[in-house]
Amino acid sequence: MPRSKRNFTPEYREEAVKSVIETSRPVAQVAKELGINPGTLSNWVAAYRRDHAGEEPPLTVNERARLRELERETRELQMELTFLKKAAGVLRQGSSMSERFEFIDAEYADDKAYKDADAPSIVQMCRWFGVGRSSFNEWRNRPVSVTAKRRADLKLIISKSFEESDDTYGYRRVHADLVDWGVPCGLELVRVLMRELGLEPCQPRPWRHGLTERDGLAGAIPDLVERDFTAEAPGLKMVGDITYISTWEGWLYLATVIDCHTKAVVGWAMDDNYKTPLIEAAIEMAVRNHELADGAIFHSDRGSNYTSAQFAATLKKNNLRQSVGRTGICYDNAMAESFFGTLKNERIYRTEYPTREHARRDVARYIELRYNTKRRRSGLGYRTPQQAHDEYLEKQLAA
Numbered sequence: 001m002p003r004s005k006r007n008f009t010p011e012y013r014e015e016a017v018k019s020v021i022e023t024s025r026p027v028a029q030v031a032k033e034l035g036i037n038p039g040t041l042s043n044w045v046a047a048y049r050r051d052h053a054g055e056e057p058p059l060t061v062n063e064r065a066r067l068r069e070l071e072r073e074t075r076e077l078q079m080e081l082t083f084l085k086k087a088a089g090v091l092r093q094g095s096s097m098s099e100r101f102e103f104i105d106a107e108y109a110d111d112k113a114y115k116d117a118d119a120p121s122i123v124q125m126c127r128w129f130g131v132g133r134s135s136f137n138e139w140r141n142r143p144v145s146v147t148a149k150r151r152a153d154l155k156l157i158i159s160k161s162f163e164e165s166d167d168t169y170g171y172r173r174v175h176a177d178l179v180d181w182g183v184p185c186g187l188e189l190v191r192v193l194m195r196e197l198g199l200e201p202c203q204p205r206p207w208r209h210g211l212t213e214r215d216g217l218a219g220a221i222p223d224l225v226e227r228d229f230t231a232e233a234p235g236l237k238m239v240g241d242i243t244y245i246s247t248w249e250g251w252l253y254l255a256t257v258i259d260c261h262t263k264a265v266v267g268w269a270m271d272d273n274y275k276t277p278l279i280e281a282a283i284e285m286a287v288r289n290h291e292l293a294d295g296a297i298f299h300s301d302r303g304s305n306y307t308s309a310q311f312a313a314t315l316k317k318n319n320l321r322q323s324v325g326r327t328g329i330c331y332d333n334a335m336a337e338s339f340f341g342t343l344k345n346e347r348i349y350r351t352e353y354p355t356r357e358h359a360r361r362d363v364a365r366y367i368e369l370r371y372n373t374k375r376r377r378s379g380l381g382y383r384t385p386q387q388a389h390d391e392y393l394e395k396q397l398a399a
Contacts (some may be wrong), residue, residue: 006036006390009289012368015042017048018361019369024071034369038386046105075207079120080128083107086159087129087195088198100129101139102152155193157183165375168346170201178381202345221307224323229335230386231260234389239268239299240282240306242274243344245363247353254363255282257298259290261392263370264385265339266290270360276305280314287318299323301333343371 008016019031020041027045032036043203082239084091090103106126125132161177162169169177171191178185194200231237237260245252253274262318267286271278279300286292298320300306308322315322325332349365353359 002366006386007289008036009285010135011285011289012372013044014048015365015368017044019365020045021048034137034373075240076120078123079124082163082242083120083125083128086156097131098139098151100131100134102148103155104129104131104136105152107156113181134165151193151252154183154185154189155197157181158190158193159197159199160228162194164202165201166346166370167199168201169376171351172378173376173382176376202350203334221302221322221324223299223325223332224297224321225325225332227331229260233293234259234261234392235290235296236261237297238286239293239333239335240267240279241300241340242279242303242305243340244274245270245348245353245359247356247359249354249356252353252356252359253278255279256336256339257282257286258336259385260335262385263335263377263380265367265390268364268367270356270363272356274305276308276310279305283314283318283320292320294319295321297321297323299333299361300336301325302327342375343367 009144016030016034016036019025019034020027023030027042028038034041046370084216086107087100087103090099104122107125108119108122112383120128122136123133126136157178158174161174164177165173170192171187174194175185175187175190178190225239229237231238238257239260240255240257242253242255243256250272252270252272255274255278256265257271259266266289267282267284269278269281269285271281283298296319298315300323302324305311312322330337343363343366347362348359353362371385374384376382376384377388383391
């Protein structure tokens with residue numbers, strides 16, 4: 001059976017290219033992280049550089065040499081920070097030297113298994129732990145119990161899953177990663193090992209200020225969703241809302257359109273205000289990048305911009321039916337609220353944004369490169385939105 005072809009939005013391609021250019025990482029490494037073909041990403045990068053040729057002056061020979069040296073130093077520092085972050089549980093007070101040696105050995109074995117070209121060497125890991133290479137070799141030559149080796153290997157893989165989630169996954173999502181990677185391990189064992197490693201996902205903040213403004217003209221708009229945020233296929237039912245992001249320059253407002261079948265953010269827009277053109281831009285992105293059914297539902301709260309005549313005309317132009325919940329009842333738009341809670345907990349509250357542009361780029365990257373493609377959703381059986389979309393297309397091809 002032929003596999004369905006993935007469609008990449010312009011926004012996704014742009015953020016993927018910037019992940020290569022702005023971090024000076026190899027195309028192959030970024031492509032592996034994003035799960036796309038290296039040749040495809042290489043073509044995107046080449047096209048981007050052609051389109052932006054001449055924007056920066058060429059580097060001199062000395063500048064290039066210095067840049068390569070700084071990149072090497074930066075990579076080593078990043079490896080050290082990553083390693084020490086993974087080893088937080090081993091570095092706790094009272095841990096034994098054997099635990100450190102077990103961690104080094106498991107880390108090295110895992111890097112070989114995943115063929116990580118930028119993995120640290122044993123010499124580097126010993127130096128970062130403050131232990132001698134000879135002592136490690138002596139320990140390594142001793143017989144190790146099968147159980148201890150398995151737990152050490154599992155801890156390494158669990159740490160990898162937790163780190164790749166940007167410290168956001170709890171034990172259920174980590175377990176789902178292990179299942180996908182073909183690693184046999186029970187859910188309870190994952191929970192125990194994460195506790196031993198000291199891995200705790202970031203926790204949400206309980207307070208949220210609403211942006212909904214009452215509009216007495218909105219009474220005639222029906223609620224076509226009635227808190228049922230499921231759909232039989234992509235493009236049939238969507239929800240949207242607006243939130244705000246704090247920067248040193250002031251507020252940045254984000255409007256979203258989320259598909260109820262795949263849970264993906266199919267449209268988004270950001271600006272320094274939350275007037276009607278902001279939500280229109282989010283709708284237009286969804287229409288432009290995704291196939292929406294005629295008469296598809298778009299559901300929101302009763303904010304004055306969502307219930308304006310201008311926005312109603314935009315929905316009508318795109319053959320979308322309008323639906324709204326009750327004013328001040330967050331459960332009537334719970335799916336949109338849930339995404340904002342996830343975004344703020346996993347990204348915004350852990351970051352400082354000097355400018356609105358800084359925030360815009362960071363949020364765009366989170367949506368396109370993590371939330372839509374890599375983050376597991378409990379409402380999808382711990383699949384990603386991309387997996388849900390691909391599985392739907394495969395079923396259509398098989399039918």
